[in-house]
Amino acid sequence: MATSAIIKDVQVASIQAQLPAPVVFGDWVMKIREFATVRVRTSTGHEGWAFTLTRDGAVAEQIRKSIAPVYVGTDIAEREATYRTTKGRTYGSHSAGVGLRALSIVDLACWDAAAKIADKSIAEFLGGQVKPMPATCIIGYPPAIMPPEKTGAQTAEFYANGWRRFKAPMGATWEISGARLRAARAAAPDAWLGTDLVWMFKTVDDAAAYANSIADINMGCIEDIFPPGNARMLAELRKRVPMPIWQGDEQGGSYYPEALIMAKSVDRVRVDLTCMGGITGGRAVIDECLAAGVDFGPHMFPHTHSQVFSAWGFDDKPVEWGVPWTGVHPYDDALAQPEIMTDGSGLMKPLPQGPGFGKMIDKEWCLSQPHQDPDRILQD
DSSP: OOOOOBEEEEEEEEEEEEEEEEEEETTEEEEEEEEEEEEEEETTSOEEEEEEEOTTSOHHHHIIIIIHHHHTTSBGGGHHHHHHHHHHHTHHHHSSHHHHHHHHHHHHHHHHHHHHHTTOBHHHHTTOOOOOEEEEEEOSOSTTTOOHHHHHHHHHHHHHTTOOEEEEEOOSSHHHHHHHHHHHHHHOTTSEEEEEOTTOOOSHHHHHHHHHHTGGGOOSEEEOOSOSSOHHHHHHHHHHOSSOEEEOTTOOSTTTTHHHHHTTOOSEEEEOTTTTTHHHHHHHHHHHHHHHTOEEEEOSOHHHHHHHHHHTTOTTSOEEEEOTTSSSOHHHHTSOOOOBOSSSSOEEOOOOOOSBTOOOOOHHHHHHSOEEOTTOTTTO
16 A cells, blocks of 8 residues: 655745846846746655746745645645645636646646655656657847847857757847848758747737748747737738747636637647646646647746656657757756757757656755745755
């Protein structure tokens, strides 16, 4: 008979990762990237860890106020039921946004702890295995100051190291953004190339004008074109541009991805387990896409997504990596980095496997950044 593993505490710290330069996307200016990292401890002495971007939301407060009190005292084996109970205690807070983001990383940390108790990697624990996967290199950071020639040189360097997929965000202007993409294409003529429009467009006409101005580059996608909330605008844009449309970063919630699917507005739904329900809730997003025959793929957080997606049999979905220490995802940069295969496939080898997700925190790096850690989880 299995020994009970009762959750003793759910604790969280916030880390304000410093950037080499502000990340500027129109009115959206990021001077730091704040992450929340959570630790779940059980009566068996095991620890589960997970992290997410806060996007300036009160993730830590939400965990302490309305999530940890429900989880503490429950059996880790009942984590899926506890997830549903916690969400149901306050649908108004936990169905979307900051509350769902907070609940997501607690769920991931519980799965991490459960896999460690079973002495299995998270992939094995989910009944699968990790396999080589496509890897996308996020180029062009910091976007407000990285000029086209440096974007091209960066692309050429990573192409020479085996990368075959690249994605760049918008630059300071439409013209610079297009020039950056053209420089990347010149450096990697046969590579997949996409661009993140980071919600900077407000009208279909403007978005279509920009997208069609770069159509000759053979774009693999335009992504996150409009601010979340209007699937009909995306559907209209989809009729007017030749490249695939991806949407969904930082969304999730009660009507996600249902609204995008019903409006026939996207070619790919973006999935982020760190803000869309963790493993317990996030799988429902994928199942909805599968049922509708709509493509999907993960957003960033490669240490989480590469292992879970591969375990679920979706090892054809590309995982995303920022160029280390350029400001894309600083928390990731302190963890294991991808090893790209040398056969020209652009596939990354599986990350090192350990119990659970493996190493999901570098405490030395966290402590080197401004942080709030009232429970001292970064120092234990």
